[in-house]
Amino acid sequence: MAVLLVAASAVVAGARSYAAIGQWAASAPQHALTRLGTRVVGLLNVRVARGTATIRRVAAQVGPDGLADPTGADPAGGQPLAVNGKSARGSRGRETPAAHLLAAVASDGRTVTQPRIPDKTNEITCFASLLQPYDLTGVTVTPDALHTQRDHARFLV
Template identity: 70%
Template structure:
């Protein structure tokens, strides 16, 4: 545990590599190391910092989900929760594929939890397991097109009493076609944004339709933007 606390403290001060974490540990004052639980050596009770190699080994073997559960934020206090997956940089070794992590993050950028997606599977199989332990009543969960799954929608609405916002792309032909054919000319909820960026004016228009009675074939779908 002390190695993990040392690493977390170093990262909070700006360390972004194993070498930087090791350097922070070597320069940490004795009172800080005592609070972090570093082991003592010699009869004088001097606190000894973990080596860079030890820090690397412990962090590489630590369960990311366990760390997130230890340090994570309670999603019941959040309005929105984003689910997304990324491969951990530098985690590939030889024939061992990179660790792919699926995480849930609040709208304020606070990590709730994350887990490693088992090799030879994908994020879809881990979606419910990631969110199952948490109270998501009234929380709006967002996810990319990979998670535009009927089972995910039912899980969020029926089991977690949450809301969802999923992306639909053109490769999901049936549903995308249904949405494209909606009477968008009747949309009364519209948002316009006009800004200058990259030397040009950009105009963004968001239209929202309520689709409860328009025959869209997707569980618990209420609105489309």
């Protein structure tokens, strides 16, 4: 988890590439690395962040949807939700298509959940499973036009 916290902190600080994230991690102050839970090395108990290659490898394993659920919020309590799908920028490889994500975002801007849409399917088939875990009593759900489907309306009602 420390690797992801370091990466997220670097991005918040302005890093826009894995190399920049690695540079930020290498030069981060000890008090920041302590709060982020990085490993301790040597007799002097110096905090050290993982290198750029490790950060890249962990981020690739987590995927674009990996942080939304642990950091999201349950929409219970009547807070409106917006549901929309997007392709993740920069996620396409030579042999792999871009990652397509379906997100539910609360009115205060927090992402409630954002799973990746499986290949060879689309976001229409994933709408109900996206919202199924939550109690939507009293919650206004506003999907984009693609989700104006009878089955979706039945699910929400």
